[in-house]
Amino acid sequence: MDGFGSASMWGELRRVLVRRPLAEDAVAWEAYGWRAAPEVAAAQAEHEAFCSHLADAGAEVVVSEHDPGNPDAIYTYDPTLVGRGGAVLLLPGKEGRRNEPEATVATFEAAGVPVVGRVDLPATVEGGDTVWLDGETLLVGIGYRTNPAGVEALRAAFPGVEVISFDLPHWNGAGEVMHLMSFISPLDRDLALVYPRIAPTRLMWLLADRGIRVIEVPDEEFETQGPNVLALGPRRALALEGNDETRRRMERAGVDVVTYRGDEISRKGDGGPTCLTRPLLRV
Known part of the structure; x- marks a missing residue:
């Protein structure tokens, strides 16, 4: 089996790319819109424990240190998208992240993952606006980070895939991230x-039409990243600790939930477990 290929978000996670927090990242926290400065040693400890959860679930963890000085670089889901054929380099709508896609190329090459496409201006796409519903369906959110030209670029990059786009809410405007994955995380072929x-x-109509049952996140846990969970496999999830009602609702639906501490790596930078990972291989 090749060491790459990921066209679902709920298959067994076998390989995953992460980017370690670096000391030089912390000084740029304000420029990148973080809520507070990350404490470097604590962030690195949290990230190490997070990676241990991934390894315990059976995934090979590929660790990178690309783009030093950029605190957002730990959110490896955003600059690339991996499908069955390899990796496509996206182009983030957030200008401070524009170097990240090319910066990942050496890591992909070392991991044996071919780069098969690139998104170029005027198109912009961030990975957080992309959701593999299944192997033939890619959902894309149009908002302040991903534009309509980006949707067309994804259609060209993934021929044969049905790319379905949705307009995202304004929410708090361009200064605060609102991705498609801010409010949906697939957990299995028939559960989200x-x-x-x-x-x-x-989107709600589509889920109903596809026979996908919805677990609802309560209002009080939306802004604490309750909807952002990483499927380790069908009905197995890794979630940020503290969203207890969301966890209970998943468990009542038959999902095995593991939680991690993310005060530094998730809460301060508004990036949950999905954001912290770029799946390279799911089966």
């Missing part, structure tokens, strides 16, 4: 965690 209050109506 969703915050429906701001989900596009057409």
Whole structure:
């Protein structure tokens, strides 16, 4: 089996790319819009424990240190998208992250993952706006980070895939990230965690039409990243600790949930477990 290929978000996670927090990242926290400065030693300890959860679940963890000085670089989901054929370098809408896609190339090459495409201006796409619903369906959110030209670029990069786009809410404007994955995380072929209050109506219709059951995130756990969980496999999830009602609702739906501490790596930078990973291989 090749060491790459990821066209679902709920298959067994076998290989995953992460980027370690670096000391030089912390000084740029304000420029990148973090809520507070990360404490370097604590962030590195949290990240190490997070990686241990991934390894315990059976995944090979590929660790990178690309783009030093950029605190957002730990959120490896955003600059690239991996499909069955390899990696496509995206182009983040956030200008401070524009170096990240090319910076990952050496890591992909070392991991044996071919780079098969690139998104170029005027198109912009961030990975957080992309959701593999299944191997033939890619959902894309259009907002302040991903534009309509980006949707067309993804259609060209993934021929044969049905690319379905949705307009995202304005929420708090361009200065605060709102990705498609801010309110949906697939957990299995027929199960997804969703915050429906701001989900596009057409998305809710699509989930119903595809027979996908929805676990609703409560209002009080939306802004603490309750909807952002990483599927380690069908009905197995890694979630940020503290969203206890969301965890209970997943468990009642038959999901095995493991939690991690993310005060430094998740809460301060608004990036949950999905954001911290770029799946390279799911089966």
